Amino acid sequence: MEQFDTVVIGAGIAGLTAARILAGAGQRVVVIEARDRIGGRVVSERGDGVVTDRGASWIHGITDSAVHEIATAFGMPMREFTVGSFQAGGRPIAYYGPDGARLSDAEAESFIADVAACDQALPAAIEAVGPVASYADAVARALADLGWEAERAERVREYMQHRSEEQYGAWIGDLDSHGLDDDAVDGDEVVFPEGYDALASGLAAGLDVRLGREARTVRWAEDGVHVETVTAEGGRGRHREPKGAETLAAERVVVTVPIGVLRAGGIRFEPELPDEVSHAIAGLQMNAFEKVFLRFPERFWDAGVYAIRRQGAAGDWWHSWYDLTPLHDQPTLLTFAAGPAARETRDWSDERIIDSVMAGLRALYGAEIPDPIGHTITRWQDDAYSHGSYAYMTVGSRTEDHDLIATPIGGGRVHIAGEATWTEDPATVTAAVESGRRAAGRILGREVPVAEIIRAEETPPNPR
Numbered sequence: 388m389e390q391f392d393t394v395v396i397g398a399g400i401a402g403l404t405a406a407r408i409l410a411g412a413g414q415r416v417v418v419i420e421a422r423d424r425i426g427g428r429v430v431s432e433r434g435d436g437v438v439t440d441r442g443a444s445w446i447h448g449i450t451d452s453a454v455h456e457i458a459t460a461f462g463m464p465m466r467e468f469t470v471g472s473f474q475a476g477g478r479p480i481a482y483y484g485p486d487g488a489r490l491s492d493a494e495a496e497s498f499i500a501d502v503a504a505c506d507q508a509l510p511a512a513i514e515a516v517g518p519v520a521s522y523a524d525a526v527a528r529a530l531a532d533l534g535w536e537a538e539r540a541e542r543v544r545e546y547m548q549h550r551s552e553e554q555y556g557a558w559i560g561d562l563d564s565h566g567l568d569d570d571a572v573d574g575d576e577v578v579f580p581e582g583y584d585a586l587a588s589g590l591a592a593g594l595d596v597r598l599g600r601e602a603r604t605v606r607w608a609e610d611g612v613h614v615e616t617v618t619a620e621g622g623r624g625r626h627r628e629p630k631g632a633e634t635l636a637a638e639r640v641v642v643t644v645p646i647g648v649l650r651a652g653g654i655r656f657e658p659e660l661p662d663e664v665s666h667a668i669a670g671l672q673m674n675a676f677e678k679v680f681l682r683f684p685e686r687f688w689d690a691g692v693y694a695i696r697r698q699g700a701a702g703d704w705w706h707s708w709y710d711l712t713p714l715h716d717q718p719t720l721l722t723f724a725a726g727p728a729a730r731e732t733r734d735w736s737d738e739r740i741i742d743s744v745m746a747g748l749r750a751l752y753g754a755e756i757p758d759p760i761g762h763t764i765t766r767w768q769d770d771a772y773s774h775g776s777y778a779y780m781t782v783g784s785r786t787e788d789h790d791l792i793a794t795p796i797g798g799g800r801v802h803i804a805g806e807a808t809w810t811e812d813p814a815t816v817t818a819a820v821e822s823g824r825r826a827a828g829r830i831l832g833r834e835v836p837v838a839e840i841i842r843a844e845e846t847p848p849n850p851r
């Protein structure tokens with residue numbers, strides 16, 4: 388049986404960050420990854436002169452961002468694109484009203500000011516609705532406090548509903564009132580025209596990563612851990628006799644699989660996880676959030692805007708389109724199926740989804756606009772190794788539940804890390820990096836500066 392200092396489960400950004408730090412500190416580290424690639428929910432597709440980030444696209448605020456620091460050190464080209472956090476304003480956005488007519492600048496500004504006023508009223512409203520309340524309850528309370536006439540309040544309520552869907556892939560009534568507490572963005576946002584996946588390959592350089600291996604059981608005791616793995620079959624082999632079983636022994640394990648995998652029992656822990664950790668995991672849920680990229684022969688939408696937004700019932704599902712044209716100089720719009728729209732369209736064909744999105748665009752730009760000449764539609768809800776895009780707080784969960792999941796178990800034999808375990812900025816690449824850095828720091832018994840992740844041009848090979 389192979390023996391390691393640390394086994395890391397998952398070659399996403401959290402796992403690779405932890406492994407890179409530990410290997411750099413001289414540990415014998417192995418990373419076990421079920422997929423046939425690294426990166427997890429950071430995955431870039433290349434073709435026809437464009438790079439499509441099917442998972443994460445944005446750094447949501449580059450000020451004091453470890454991800455920005457690492458991406459800069461890795462030489463990853465970036466482009467400013469500051470509407471990735473569903474901002475109402477701040478950058479040019481074309482707003483269309485419920486009647487399909489474009490809002491004047493004055494009308495748009497007044498709407499943006501209303502959203503800001505509601506945002507200001509929200510903290511007190513969240514406090515007032517108590518600990519077991521949804522974001523819908525908090526928004527309703529804030530709007531009641533503002534005392535606006537019905538139509539004005541409805542435009543902002545609708546915007547908040549779309550924010551819950553686009554930021555967390557959850558319907559506003561399913562998201563906890565605190566579910567968007569982390570929403571502040573520090574500084575500009577950026578995207579990666581040549582692909583976010585360079586972050587994963589940069590972190591993985593020199594590491595011992597075993598692809599196509601699925602961890603099934605983590606067994607820990609006072610004297611160490613055993614991680615049982617099998618040949619991965621895309622989740623399909625779960626009820627069959629496992630193939631290629633192999634057990635790895637280590638001093639400890641860092642588990643970075645998504646909450647969806649933990650909730651589905653994808654990894655058995657022996658002994659079971661402590662109650663407070665299981666309880667915290669149960670409060671989070673994987674969302675429904677899919678990207679729809681449409682590439683066109685020509686641009687027919689408003690020039691000089693970052694995004695187009697549609698208000699009213701006609702924009703219930705397809706309300707926001709982001710103009711990605713400047714990234715690769717090819718006319719491209721990105722929209723999202725998020726929350727109820729993603730659940731409803733989960734079994735739809737690509738063609739049916741495209742028709743539905745195009746109906747929304749034709750309502751604004753006319754029947755004669757061209758059909759797309761290319762598209763990419765993600766299917767994260769059907770992904771056996773994530774079960775959705777990222778985790779959201781269900782009603783009644785607490786923000787600190789994120790950090791609680793990462794409580795070291797068995798005197799530090801088992802560490803859980805990953806996007807959902809970072810209270811300050813969950814559901815992001817930042818959370819993945821920071822949670823991996825925290826797990827490695829706890830193992831090494833010291834703070835780990837970002838420079839230590841960037842450091843080595845080459846991570847030393849494992850001393851095996």
Ligand SMILES: Cc1cc2nc3c(=O)[nH]c(=O)nc-3n(C[C@H](O)[C@H](O)[C@H](O)COP(=O)(O)OP(=O)(O)OC[C@H]3O[C@@H](n4cnc5c(N)ncnc54)[C@H](O)[C@@H]3O)c2cc1C
Nearest residue numbers: 397399400401421427428443444445602776805806815816
């Ligand atoms: C559509 C979409 C859009 C997003 N947009 C953004 C964005 O713009 N900005 C942003 O900051 N974040 C965004 N995110 C979130 C971001 O991608 C994630 O928070 C982050 O990548 C998660 O990293 P992780 O290491 O925690 O998890 P993962 O990347 O999921 O890594 C976990 C790894 O564990 C593997 N695994 C699962 N089960 C097993 C098993 N049993 N055995 C072995 N391996 C296993 C998985 O295959 C995966 O590689 C987006 C995500 C999606 C899906």
